[in-house]
Amino acid sequence: MAESWAGLGSAIASFLFLYAMVKDHIPFQLRQYFANFFHKVISFANPYQQITIHEYNGDYMRRDKLYAATQAYLSVACSYRARKLKAELGQESDKPLITFDDYEEVTDTFKGVKVWWYASKRVPNSKTISFYNEEERKYYLLTFHKRHRKLVEGEYLNHILREGRDVMTHRRQRKLFTNSPSRNWYGYKSSAWSHVAFEHPATFDTLAMDPKKKEEIIDDLVTFREGKEYYKKIGKAWKRGYLLYGPPGTGKSSMIAAIANFLEYDVYDLELTAVKTNTELRKIFIETTGKSIIVVEDIDCSLDLTGKRKEKKKEENENEKEKMLPGKDETDDNTKLTLSGLLNFIDGLWSACGGERIIIFTTNHLEKLDPALIRRGRMDMHIEMSYCTFEAFKVLTKNYIGVVEHNMFNTIRTLLCDVNMSPADVAEGLMLKKSRNKDVGACLENLIKVIEAAKEEAAKKKAEEELAAKENEELITDEESSVEKALDLENSNSEK
């Protein structure tokens, strides 16, 4: 076998030598014929195949998505094997991307099959004049044995795309959008949203709440994030609604930031009062992307949607289902933002565009919201953010002063049972001026003072309310007795 390969090798070498000698005396067509023939012989003898992934595809303008994903994938999976590396900062990223440098080769193994990656570039021919500003064209060359072609084409490239996209998601600078339109150079609206970098530091570790409830929320988020196939199977759009309700300062906004940081999603903070019509809401929605959280804070204050709906209910006395049909409120669909427009936004046909979206409403007054707006299926999970419990308090002390046990904890536990304190107030009570904030005892003493003051204040307020209620009751009784007296007088007069 070895002898026959050696024979073939020397035959090709002799052929090449002869060809070089006589090349210039052979007509062009014949030379072309030889070149093709030669290429076929080489391909036949070579058991390896190659796939090229160019940085820019056909139109030269758009960066190829597979190239970007490959670059991200290789930076994590294989770059550590290379000797020559390069670092670059992508447009959407805030962390440098380290990949292997041009003309380097690395290997990768997938399902036991070895493949080779080679990074290279095509330098432009300076003699050609082109409409485009010709730059170096980078590409990756993937080499594999031809018997693995099916695996590479079918599974390996998909694996690269998926993993690469994951890496890109983790690396990209996340954004906080607001629906005040951004304008381009000429002053025209370029997008319904403008954005800044999302940098809120809240995480589930810093969030003070019942650990069991926290765990439940995290589980729900993980199930959602990994549920693409499941949602497809059950025929539901890949989105989930959360309603956060509770008094001010109990961590609703912090929870949104923690969710965004946990899932690594962008946040679209939707200011409903700035949206004038249902059509505008739809346009705004279409401009959001997947892997995002759409937030409407203080939904009860955003619009008088509840009132409008209730008034209509009385006037028209229509049944609930009919009212929710898209187009039912069509008379004012294009001129107003209505509840049906908002319901459509949450779970109408449009809500499925893009996928992988979380919608979060927050409110201080759950009772003010229309049941249709927050029914399960629209707002899948209702999360109560409550006043500070002892468990939540321990999370705060851990984060703020670094302790989870102290002999003053029992006093604080009893006090917290007696008075409603928001985690924001407790956190404030734990913070002392810089010179004393390392003194754990002083911080806890200060907190005890703050809670006691709040307890006194609450007791005073309760007493005042009780007094006012009593006075009101007496006033009503007085009024009732004087009305009764007047009626008696009237009756006796009429009898006479």
Ligand SMILES: Nc1ncnc2c1ncn2[C@@H]1O[C@H](COP(=O)(O)OP(=O)(O)OP(=O)(O)O)[C@@H](O)[C@H]1O
């Ligand atoms: N559960 C909590 N865990 C940790 N910190 C909290 C919590 N609740 C409040 N805080 C602290 O209080 C501040 C205010 O909290 P946040 O803005 O999240 O409250 P909110 O419920 O959104 O209030 P509002 O209803 O007024 O919007 C936060 O910056 C955070 O420092």
Ligand SMILES: [Mg+2]
């Ligand atoms: Mg808030």
